[in-house]
Amino acid sequence: MTNGKKYPLQIFSNRDEDPDLLKSIENAMKQRRGYVFNKPINENVILLASGGLDSTVTVDLIIREWNVKVYPLFVRRSARATVFEEKAFDFFVDFYKKRFPDNFMAPFKVEIEVPPIAFKKYKMTNRLSKLGHPMRNFTLQNIATQYLAYLEGTKGVNVNTIFTSTVGDDTFPHSSLLSLRIENLAICVDSGNWHMQLTSPLIDTEIGNRPLFKKDLILYAKKRKIPLEYTRTCINGNEIPDGNCNECRERLSAFMKAGIKDPVQYKK
């Protein structure tokens, strides 16, 4: 929070968040619908998937934990690495179709600039590294909400849950649990549908044994034989990951913490 006050770490967060604010949002949800988050056991869920390590492992994890039917959504958002992210996404579509034929549903792709390219031209690198592209995650989550209406309205598929794959190590302010709760409230208010839930199954403390960190996902992937060498993390526009951008460095650090060598071939 920006009011300068330091709060005791009573809640999990990567930010110094005021637990009372989180509680007030959660109470509002409880009052209105009786719960903050319900595990979607045997239900349909939308997963925002990017071809990255986190969302790739999340597919396996949520299917095994809750036997959900996953409707993966990939957004071609005109990022430098989109083409390589999509290649990774496609690889894991095939992989999970074979592994979970009854649970992994047809993928859906949409194309939209997030943020619009006209606004991406500014070069405020400090701001970018601290905050990320403004409203990027929210925009993606809103698109997932629009996809939910599409599935319901045109395919008769009832979906109440949208998952992102925010992990405990994510640093941007829009990656916090409070942020996800506010966005959940926002989509309920805006759609008038109070059954909708939006969260990350990796950090939501309503689920036991959370948060999970990248290191945990890497260990999980090893146990479940998920070929992480086909995931895409690097945000730069070259096929071979540079090993040097923030995302690559976080990934390499997580592999080190897990005590496993990253199978990805990096640029020398």
Place this chain on the structure above:
Amino acid sequence: MKKLNLYNNFLIKIRGWVSKWPKKAVFIYSGGMDSTTTMAKLMEDYGVEIFPLFINRGQSNVKYEKKSALYFDKLFSQKYPNLYHRLFQIDINNPPLEIKDNLRQYSKEHGYPLRNTMLQMIGVQYAVSLLVKNEKIKTVFCAQVIDDPFPHSTLSSLRINTMNICNGLEEWDWQITSPNIDPVLIKKSVGKVELIKWADEHGIPIEYTRSCYKNSPYHCGSCLTCSRRKIAFEKAGLPDKTNYQK
């Protein structure tokens, strides 16, 4: 009301205020009657410096909305040369085409899900992009009126979107609101009727604004937005000079 208080209290706890009049604002502009009049009112009555943003979001009537927006862009740049910045236009499908094509029926009952929220976020992105021009803008205005029917047009929606954006950017001086329905900014909510009367009193030629959804040079006179426009003129007791299809 209870929920609205919750959002207001949330904002007060963090920053000490809910909404306040800004000096400068990005304005989501569609070329419609509400946004045209609201924008003029902001400059005329409140002296707000306006950075208008027109979003080609794939709407069927975009040609005619844009025509209206460009007409008023020229008019306002002459009428308010010190407050009005020229129109910034951007093309972005909202919702994405792959989804939208199958949601037309749904949208008649519910509106496109989160459409306004997405437009407001694009407004924020525009405001952030203006930082390189040393324009520090933390307000995005839209022109919701009290008679708007969809859930994403409510004050609750605007408040929670403000919270969302402040939290997401970790900058708690942002506000997303409509000066027509925000009770912190104005004493009495404003609807279409009041806007029509205001435009009449201030010589704003709102017959050149565009309401009709259809891809036709004329207003059809029968779609939902045309009907609401006609009724508002009747209630205002003023002649409706809109070019309706005979």
